[in-house]
Amino acid sequence: MVSPSKIFSPPMDCLHCGWVLHSLPDQSCTEALIWNLYRNHISSSKFFLPLLLFPLILNWRRQTRRRLWAIVKNYLQTVSVASTVNALAYYLSCILRRLNDRFVYSCIFGIPALLASQLLWLAPTRVVQFFATGVLPSAFEAVLRQLNVGLVHSRGAQTLIFMVCSLVVLRRQQIKAYSGFWFIRPAPMPANYDKWSLGERVKQSLLELRTHLGIGLALDLINGARRKQLKKMQLKSTRFMLSCMGIYQLTQCLLANRLESKITNLLAAFLSGGAFGLVKQTPLTYMSIGVVIASQVLWQEFCEMDATHNGLLAILQRIPWALLFLPPSLAYLIHSMFIQPHVLTGLAKSFLNNTADNNVQRVYALINQPTDIVMNTVQKLPIKPFLF
Template structure:
């Protein structure tokens, strides 16, 4: 594709907002014409995010958890709606204030400004947005990179698996030893209470029963998530819900079920076997078990999953940094804790993500495409098509 600077020189610079993004519509129609569809999109997009953690709780689910999930869900919907509603406004407003299109304000700036909402929401919701945005932005940056190292990384499942296994060891061991709260797909084995932690398993009963119960639990959770995701993905405007759901369910190979069950089973079986057969340090046993559990990445070898565990690792590292107390001569590090890096990063990354969608859509994963669609209220495909049609027009006229 022709570089953006050349397109601006060819005639895009002095174009009007209605020519590039909403031909045949006034700015007001473009701003508020799809408010209802924006709200529906947010309701659908955030529903699995709020409800899947409830499924993972299983028998431990209480009314308090349902109430908290509902409040969380409402805040997610409100935040997503406010951001997506402001996107078309920002597109037209930035163009009118600047008087012309530039490399900065044609996509990046109009997408960055609406995310100011992130600074006024609860820490829990802000961290979810930050983790999700980092995951898809990091993946898009790697996919779009021309660097040989990045290309090798994207094409090698073995390298991805080794990195996933390393992050798995870090995440599970940190959760066990430092009581860090992080939403990871596998629950860490509790730290042994006994003084002789190098010799005994921390679970009650026989190891074989512990493995089988854990395997059955994760199979049920995986089945629930796979079926649930298939059902939510079947909700469309054009097709019959149950026909679409039935067709997808027949061809479903239950990827989450195999991934969850194999991951947890390998991790916990290895931990028990090492406790019984090995004399090595207890913490080292757990690290090895968590590392080997990451072999399950080969059952679902997706770069998206790897980027997710990397984002979880960074989040945990930041939690550990926040807990650490520094001496007087390192007080500037204490100041770093007060800076909301995750909120700032979210604002800056959304613009990059949508710019990737417009100019390099092949770099985005399915999750990235879904997030762009949610942030723009399903208007991204339409705006992208109109934008590229206008580019073809000015190139043809030249």
């Protein structure tokens, strides 16, 4: 166990919840809940700002009042859900600390987060999908790192898996059966594409690359602004998207009149995932995102199967897997943030910190200090009641 686990052992396990979990020393548990709700909304609104800005930038020419309201509404709902879940998790941690009369393993981080995230059952579908796309890959990657499986250290295996995921997603995207997130979104190949001249194909490819160049630059610009590192912007998203699209378009250009269009599309989708081999930083993160999205696409295809005469199939299709996986995944991430932060990515840590007004970092910094310093610091603080 790492150093912060000492909070579950004497004498630190008997610390008052207000000394550890509350944002301010003069707050009761209920006052801390109200304060966290307020502060979390502010910090979450800043963290999720790209969720508002990116669709506005991407579709600014086709923007209508209805689309604008849909984007703003989705942004506000996402901020509210994230802020409320985090604030409620801290409140439940206080309740469990008081019920147990001490800090108990999992009752301060994991179980409260698991219970609080049940609010996702009441969240809109788009918000749930957004959290699933962000939380599930982070949890999947953290599990791989914790288990230290061979896949973590094999770039070749990661690349092959990502190429398969690219094939799965783009196959459905090309027939307009999937409209969710993927790293690239090629325009469907025209029916007479094989009759186009090479010059026409190259022109079409350059137009696709120009579009994805703009998208990649917008992503890197927003990310750099959020991190306040515009001068050190590395254009990671731009390079990766251009590489994927370049391989995809090159495959189509060269093989359009040699293979059937369906086979050409499948081969281009598979080979475009080979751009994964060019990723120098956080390749496991890209692979984890690919695995989760491909799994969602396959499940969507499974749910479209006719289950009229198959009762078991009908039952399986009605299971809301995203809502079942999200609460334990979020609880695992929050628990790992305190107990084994080395398995989490920078993005996961940023999400947990910035949607909770940096309370996670504050608590971690406190309990990670030497025991005598912690005891001398907190015992000077007042003991506040639960309500007011």
